[in-house]
Structure formats: structure tokens, C-alpha cells
Amino acid sequence: MRGEPSCPKCGGRVRAPGLFADTWQCAVHGSVQPVQPVVPPSVEALGAVVRRAQVPVWMPWPLPVGWLFTGVASAGDDRSGGRATAVACSGPGPVGGIGELLLVTEELGIGLGARYAGIDGPDPGPHLDIEGPPDVKMLAAGRPTPLWHVKGAPADRAVFAGEARGLWLWAIVWPEQSGLLMYDELVLADLREAGDEMELVPCGALTPRLLG
Numbered sequence: 001m002r003g004e005p006s007c008p009k010c011g012g013r014v015r016a017p018g019l020f021a022d023t024w025q026c027a028v029h030g031s032v033q034p035v036q037p038v039v040p041p042s043v044e045a046l047g048a049v050v051r052r053a054q055v056p057v058w059m060p061w062p063l064p065v066g067w068l069f070t071g072v073a074s075a076g077d078d079r080s081g082g083r084a085t086a087v088a089c090s091g092p093g094p095v096g097g098i099g100e101l102l103l104v105t106e107e108l109g110i111g112l113g114a115r116y117a118g119i120d121g122p123d124p125g126p127h128l129d130i131e132g133p134p135d136v137k138m139l140a141a142g143r144p145t146p147l148w149h150v151k152g153a154p155a156d157r158a159v160f161a162g163e164a165r166g167l168w169l170w171a172i173v174w175p176e177q178s179g180l181l182m183y184d185e186l187v188l189a190d191l192r193e194a195g196d197e198m199e200l201v202p203c204g205a206l207t208p209r210l211l212g
Helices: 043-052 112-117 174-182 193-202
Strands: 025-026 030-032 058-060 068-075 082-093 098-106 136-140 141-151 158-164 167-174 187-190
Touching: 043 068, 043 193, 058 098, 098 112, 098 174, 112 141, 112 158, 112 167, 136 158, 136 167, 136 174, 141 167, 158 174, 167 174, 167 193
Parallel strands: 136 187
Antiparallel strands: 025 030, 058 187, 068 082, 082 098, 098 167, 136 141, 141 158, 158 167
16 A cells, blocks of 8 residues: 555656645656545545545445445645545446446546556547447436447456546446446436535445555
8 A cells, every 4th residue: 555645647656846846746747646645445534535626526326235435546735636536436246246446537637547447548538439329328416427438448347438527537347347337327426515425435445456
């Protein structure tokens, strides 16, 4: 588990603002929004991310039967607030075994979703065929939200992306067969609007997917 901020695009170490740069710096990617250290999932950890988030913190709500919250990540510093969030959940897969879902929302150019999706980033646009109909739809804060299949992702996962509230929304599912879950039109809630209901989120063990 990392104890220091990292680059959203590659997971490498970043240098804090200083004399020569007023932003966090990655040796490979230059100026970035740092990913804060990931901590074990708890309602308190989730609340800390929600309070500083400047973008939605999406979670399926209610969670599918048997599913648990398994971690949260955020990119951004104390000055900018959270400019990208990633919420992980896991539970019984639609074809047996355990499925994992990672929902990432981010501003243009952050690159956190592409890193977890395993594709060249920072944004999904070049990997989407939006000329055709969407592959799946979600209901995000009550609004129908189309997502398209992201091409070029590793074979062990299914990746979908689109826009919600003017920001990129990624849905990454492991294993690839569990992508069937996406065809049930999941209902997403922005946890910034959840209030006391967030106390009811069931927590599981931290997923290693957030540390990759």
C-alpha cells in the first residue's frame, strides 16, 4: 500500500510543488494531479474523499445483492481538491465467481481511468466508437448515461466509458465476463449527495486493483 502521492497516469512517484514548479510533477508526465495514498475501505475513508471531491463520487446504489465497497482513490491535492475519483466494489459475478467494478470519474486529461483500464491515455475518446449506439446505459443521478465499449483494453477486463455531468465516466469490470453486469442498467448515486445514507455502505477488504 502506497504511503505517498503518485502519478495518476503511471503510478510513479511525484515531486511536490517547490521552488521550480508550483504543481506536482511526474518525471515522465510532467504536471499532474497527484493520487492520494489509498487506505483500507471504511465509511470514514470514503467520507474523506467525498468531502474534498470537486467531481462526482459515483457508486451503484443500492449496491447489487452481496456486493461490498472495496476501496476509493482520489487525484488532486489540498489546493485543488479531488479532480478524479475511483470507487471500487465487488461481489457475486453474473456468471459465477467474484466480480469487481471500478467507477472512475475525472476531468479531461487526468489519466486515472486510462491507467486502471490498461490503455494509452489520458482520455478514452480515441478508443470509443461513438458513431454507433451505446453498448450499455447507466442511470447516473437520475439521468440516462450512455457508455461505449473501450477498445484495446487487456483481455482480463471489460471497459466502458462515456460522459456524466460533463466529465469522463469509466466503468471497468473484472473478469471480462462480469461485464454482463453492465447490461442491467446500474443505478449510480453521487455520494456527495448521499447524506446519512453513506453510513449504510457495507465495506469489504481493500481491492488490489486500486494499487496497480
